[in-house]
Each structure stands twice: as structure tokens, then as C-alpha cells.
């Protein structure tokens with residue numbers, strides 16, 4: 001009797017596993033791989049509406065801008081709750097195993113995917129790569145050549161031909177080149193006009209594999225169900241495995257190069273990965289993780305911000321004019337001429353441009369959602385009880401649309417809200433504006449990102465005008481960052497200006 005009971009239960013388990021696998025496969029049938037990542041990962045829709053819009057309506061009506069869903073998920077847009085989880089009660093809100101394990105195939109034990117001691121060590125080493133001296137070097141050695149020799153000539157050609165280009169795609173290629181050059185001294189050359197895979201040392205394949213792998217991992221939204229096809233190496237998980245193999249191969253080569261050039265005065269020896277190699281004693285696997293974590297950090301964040309920036313600017317000629325006038329004034333003060341590259345001081349003086357980019361990210365946060373896991377029972381500000389194992393998610397897209405935080409005109413694009421009477425930029429509390437995160441895990445690349453975005457946006461506004469082609473209202477899609485659905489088709493006009501005296 002006992003034997004048949006255990007046989008029965010084993011059979012039931014097996015049947016269940018097979019049914020789950022079949023369901024998973026039917027829902028996650030691999031699409032045409034050549035066509036890019038699975039469309040499913042790009043959609044996050046509830047009741048027929050994009051999740052961010054749906055949850056914004058919900059949160060703005062909820063008490064303390066916080067709601068709890070069945071299954072232990074809390075969603076909030078409350079600055080007090082954000083301060084509590086990111087700073088005051090930091091130790092009780094790690095990233096947690098749910099997020100860690102799902103992302104582990106891509107991010108391994110890298111800084112984005114670890115907690116505690118492991119994270120602290122990496123944070124200490126990583127911060128060495130973001131000092132002022134390094135930032136100045138990235139500006140002259142990477143941002144300038146990437147903008148002057150690639151981005152602007154590309155736009156000049158587009159203006160001359162009168163063709164429509166996808167500005168989002170261009171900015172993504174720009175950001176990918178930049179993060180690889182700054183990160184590891186590796187140049188994928190995605191912005192080189194006719195760079196096909198062969199011509200750009202396979203950088204294009206690396207970029208595509210990253211995009212697919214990330215989208216496939218983010219489509220693992222059913223907790224733990226993906227483990228079965230992963231184990232069986234079928235469906236999307238088989239596809240993911242192929243993309244990860246490509247990424248591993250690249251990362252390993254990048255690490256090997258970085259080690260070889262460690263002692264020489266090369267771009268690699270001065271890159272973000274250099275302090276990790278200098279530290280010594282880190283395994284090759286962890287160095288691979290460092291590479292893939294940096295790509296995640298810099299890849300689409302700045303390009304998403306700049307895409308929405310140019311989209312907003314196209315319907316705001318007065319804002320565009322103020323940015324242009326500010327550039328003229330900065331050039332006049334420093335004696336610079338149109339087309340010359342901005343130095344650090346000039347970029348600092350562009351306070352209105354800084355405000356306009358910040359205002360863009362308020363309305364279109366590059367990372368619109370983030371989450372923490374609750375390590376022990378707790379009570380959030382506002383009174384909601386949370387239990388061990390629950391996740392607390394916060395929605396920055398909603399926060400930008402909250403009258404309580406930003407006033408009646410919260411849905412308007414108004415860079416002036418960031419300036420004082422003298423026109424100097426006034427930062428906001430990172431808990432009301434957690435775009436770069438807040439507390440001990442605040443984004444390490446914030447200064448670098450602003451420098452990169454201002455250098456590129458300033459040079460583009462100074463020389464070009466962009467007219468958005470097609471329907472005026474653009475929707476978003478979320479693949480970790482807030483991209484523009486369907487890209488941003490624009491026509492480019494070159495505006496030649498006189499040399500500034």
C-alpha cells in the first residue's frame with residue numbers, strides 16, 4: 001500500500017512538472033531569433049493599459065500612495081516609504097533572493113545583484129573608477145571623440161540626405177559605445193556609419209545578445225516556473241542560454257585584454273574595470289560579472305533620458321531656445337567656438353540644460369520601477385504592515401505625476417521648476433526624486449551620466465534641430481528602462497551658426 005502511494009505521488013509530481021513545462025512552453029514559444037528579443041518582455045500590460053499608467057491611477061488615489069497586492073507585493077509612490085526602505089531601514093530591505101536568482105544568469109554576483117558584504121566590497125572598489133580625475137579623462141578621451149567623430153557626423157549626413165532616422169536607436173548605439181569604452185577600453189563602434197558585425201569586432205553581436213538576454217530574463221515573470229525549461233534547456237530558456245554563451249565569450253575576452261594591458265597606459269588600464277583588476281584576487285567569473293553589470297548600468301539609461309528629452313524639446317521651442325542661448329553665453333564666457341568640445345567647467349555652467357534633462361527624467365524616469373525585498377516583518381510609514389519575504393516596489397513614473405510632490409503643474413514639462421531666482425540649479429531630495437536611487441546604494445554613475453548627456457545634448461542642440469515624424473504622442477515600453485515604443489523617427493536640420501565672439 002505504501003509503495004503504491006509513493007509511486008502515485010511521484011507520478012503526480014512528474015505529471016505536474018510536464019504540465020507546467022508544457023504551459024510554460026506554450027506561453028513562451030521562441031519567436032524568430034533574428035528579429036530581436038521576445039515581444040512579450042516589452043509589454044507589461046494590466047487591463048489593456050501599460051502597467052505604469054494603470055498603476056499611476058491606482059497609486060494616486062491610494063492612502064499614503066501605497067497599495068498591497070495578493071502574494072506579498074507592495075507598490076508605493078511615497079517619498080516617506082522610499083526613505084524608509086532605501087535608507088532608514090536599509091538593512092531590512094536587501095535586493096533579496098527572488099530578484100537575485102532570476103537575474104543571476106546575466107548579472108551573476110555583480111554589484112547590481114548582490115547584498116551585504118559582497119556588495120560592500122564591490123561598491124568600494126567600483127567607486128575608485130568614478131573620481132573627478134577619471135571623469136575628466138572620460139570626457140576628453142571617450143565622450144569627445146564619440147560625439148565629434150561619430151555622433152555629429154552621422155547627424156550631418158542625415159541632415160544632408162534628408163532621410164528620417166530613429167533617434168532612439170542612434171542614442172542607444174552611442175550609449176553602448178560609451179559604456180564599453182569607459183568601462184573596459186573596448187570599442188564596439190556601433191556608431192560607425194557602415195559598421196557591420198565584422199567591421200566592429202563583433203560589437204553589434206554583443207549588443208544584440210545583451211538586449212535579447214535581458215528581455216528573455218525579464219520575461220521570466222512567473223516565479224520559479226522558468227526553472228523547469230531552464231533545466232530541460234528548452235523554449236526561451238534554450239535561446240537565453242545561447243545568448244548568454246555569446247556574452248560570456250565577450251566578457252571573458254574583455255577581461256583577458258584588461259589583464260594584459262593592466263600595467264600599460266591604455267584606455268583599458270584607465271577604465272572602470274581597472275580597479276577590480278588592480279584589487280587582485282577576484283575570480284575571472286566575478287570579473288565577467290563586473291563587465292556585464294556595467295553594461296546594464298550605462299547601456300540604455302542615458303539614451304532613454306536623451307530620447308525623451310529630444311521628444312519633449314521638439315514641441316517646446318521656447319525651451320530649446322533657452323538651451324541654445326545658454327550655450328552661446330557659455331561659449332562667449334570661455335572664448336569657445338561652435339563645434340568645439342565643451343570642457344568640464346563649461347558643462348557645469350549649463351544649468352538650464354541640466355534642469356531640462358532633469359525635468360525630462362522626472363516625467364520619464366529611465367528606471368521607472370525598482371524593488372526591495374523585506375527581510376523581516378516591518379511597518380511602513382503610513383501604517384502598512386509588511387511581512388518577511390514580501391517585495392516593496394516603488395514607482396518613479398507615478399511620482400513624477402504626483403501633485404502632492406510637484407504641485408498642480410506636475411504633468412507639465414517645466415525646467416524652470418529646478419532653478420532658483422538666479423538661475424542656479426536646485427537639487428531635490430533623493431527620496432522625492434529617486435531617479436538615481438537614494439541612500440547607501442545610490443547610483444555611482446550619476447555625475448558621469450550627466451556629463452555624458454549634457455555633452456551630447458549640448459552639441460546636438462547647438463548644431464541641429466529635430467522634427468519628430470509621425471504621430472505626436474509617443475508611448476513607452478519597459479525593458480528594465482523606459483524606452484520609447486517604436487523608436488523616435490526624426491528629420492534632422494543642420495543649423496550653422498556664426499563663430500561666437
Ligand code: HEM
Nearest residue numbers: 111123297298301302366367435436437441443444445449
Ligand atoms: C540617466 C542615467 C542613469 C540612471 C537614471 C541610473 C539609475 C540608477 C539606479 C536607479 C540605480 C539603482 C539600481 C538598483 O540597485 O536597483 C543605479 C545604480 C548604479 N548605477 Fe546608475 N544610472 C544611470 C547611469 C549610470 C551610468 C552611466 C553608470 C556607469 C557606467 C552607472 C552606474 C551605476 C552603478 C555601479 C550602480 C550600482 C550601485 C550599487 O548598487 O551600489 N549608472 N543607477
